Amino acid sequence: MKTRTPISIYIIVTVGLTVMAFEMFAHDSGYFSSPFFWALLLIATILLLIMNSIGDLVENEKFSRLSSYEKQEYLREKSTPYFQKLWNSAFKKQSQTEEKDILIDHGFDGITELDNSLPKWWIGLFYFGIIFCAVYMLAFAFTDYAHPDAEYDKETKVMLASIEEYEKNAPTINLETAKYSADNIAEGEQLFKTNCVTCHGDGGRGGIGPNLTDTYWINIKEKSLFKNVFWMLENGSPNNPAMRPFVKEGTITGRDAEKIAAYVYHINQETTPITVTQGGAAPQGEEVKWENNNQ
Ligand code: HEC
Known part of the structure; x- marks a missing residue:
């Protein structure tokens, strides 16, 4: 037993x-x-x-x-x-x-097998x-157990909620308070890729929208380049509805606009312009010499 x-x-x-x-x-x-x-x-x-x-x-x-x-x-x-x-x-x-x-009844050359x-x-x-x-x-x-998609969705929701919370409490950024910072360029580039590349082309070379890397501008609303870009993002173009008032319509926040404007400043002032021969769009508007261009 x-x-x-x-x-x-x-x-x-x-x-x-x-x-x-x-x-x-x-x-x-x-x-x-x-x-x-x-x-x-x-x-x-x-x-x-x-x-x-x-x-x-x-x-x-x-x-x-x-x-x-x-x-x-x-x-x-x-x-x-x-x-x-x-x-x-x-x-x-x-x-x-x-x-x-427990010996099993067979074997060969002295090798036997046990029935353990x-x-x-x-x-x-x-x-x-x-x-x-x-x-x-x-x-x-x-259930949702071990589903990467479900876990991803859940974490995204948590993240978006915390961003929303942050936006609620953080001071809003507008044309007056927006400041250029080189730290924003990388994030601005990502935002540019999501919101602007369709019209302004890879790296801002131009397409439906004007070339953003050259010194020619259609809209001159501010004295500095950085603020001018911010103005465009806030108000859109007065001449062409394709360039929408991204901030006012709520597509991007003032904080995003600050980052994108830093990126546009970077591609305009800190890299060489993408010319027509390099696949850039032809200059539009008039040549501008910006004052204090990143303030
Ligand atoms: C649907 C197409 C479209 C999208 C998307 C778009 N733009 Fe534009 N953008 C235009 C057009 C068209 C103009 C020219 C407007 C004009 O003639 O006044 C323009 C003008 C501009 C100007 C002023 C250029 C100048 O020479 O006066 C800036 C700066 C600008 N866009 C930045 C951006 C940024 C940054 C984004 C992304 C958040 C963006 N645009 C998204 C179409 C677009």
């Missing part, structure tokens, strides 16, 4: 599997503080205890039918601690007589793998 796995091991495994399942199906619901979670654990534990008591009865009944030698064997086995038994089943070498019992039973840790891992796989597949099929 075989000895039984102690109830404590069952309880630990059950708790572990329950936490795993909740972690997959309800990981962001704060299940740790939900009464449902703890009630489930309690019920599972009570069921295990009941099963264990039934197991005790069955075991007693079986024990009484054993021969006295078997009884002794059984008691000896039962007195070995569980983990030691696990260890033995994994690593202990069988004695000669034990090997004889699989170690318990191996079987445990095997069943754990199967259960984990089933739980994982269910969680993946029916």
